[in-house]
Amino acid sequence: MKPPTAAAEDYLKTIYAHTEWQAEPITPKALATRLGIAPSSVTEMVKKLAADGLISHVPYGPLTLTPAGRLQATAVVRRHRLIETWLVRELGYTWDEVHDEAEVLEHAISDRLLEAIDTHLGHPTADPHGDLIPAADGSTTPVPAVVLAEAAPGHSGTVLRVSDRDPAILRALADAGIVPGSLLHVVDAATVRLPAGGLHPLAPDAAGAIWLTS
Known part of the structure; x- marks a missing residue:
């Protein structure tokens, strides 16, 4: 099988990332929204990926990766997250600046350079946002987590991951000292207590972007 194109890699990466932190599979419509492209374009690529044995799909149904598709997806996810790290x-990049750079570089660097970066960094297991970096064989070791917005009042947990979809949220959370490794106490869905003891309000989008240890 020939290597997937950069566009195909983006599809596989997005399908994989959708179910990393929740179990609901992605639909073609949601995939189009995430990629910012027309549903008709998604339909054509989905057909190609299914024909190549990389995804399983029935018309109007959700998309799931085959074992071969998952291996391809974790390879590009590994490149993306190692580059971000x-x-x-x-x-000297900040965590809100790296996504777009990694989107370009993940399709350009060689496997040799990637493994040199991995070795130089000491084989990190998570990127700056807390997303897991798959091993070379595609494996990861997930940790049970809960979205802060859905955590019960009184829950205390360490920040495992912050979604990188909105750079403005990343900047605001960094200013508040809320990054992976921070210990937070949930007062309610809109307020947390920081390690120093102060209360910090959270907008709904921010509360929905933070994953805590469960």
Whole structure:
């Protein structure tokens, strides 16, 4: 099988990422929204990916990765997240700046350079946002987590992951000291207590972007 195109890799990566932190599979409509493209374009690519044995799909039904598709998806996810980690640790980028750069570089760097970056960084297991970096064989070790917006009042947990979809949210949370590794106490869906003891309000989008240990 020939390697997937950059566009196909983006599809596979998005399908994979959709179910990393929740179990509901992605629909073609949701995939089109996530990728910012027309549903008709998604339909054509879905047919190609299914024909190549990379996804399983029935008309109007959700999309799931086959074992071969998952392996391809984790390979590009691994490249993306190692690049993000490298940009933050070594080149002075902040966590709200790295996504778009990694989107370009993930399709360009060689496997040799990727593994050199991995070795240089000490084989990190998570990127700056807390998303897991798959091993070379595609494996990860998930940790039970709960979205802060859905956590019960009184719940205390360590921030495992912050969604990187909205750079403005990342900047605001960083200013408040809310990053992976921070310990938070949930007062309610809109308020947390920080490690220093102060209360910090959260907009609904921010509360829905934070995952805590369960």
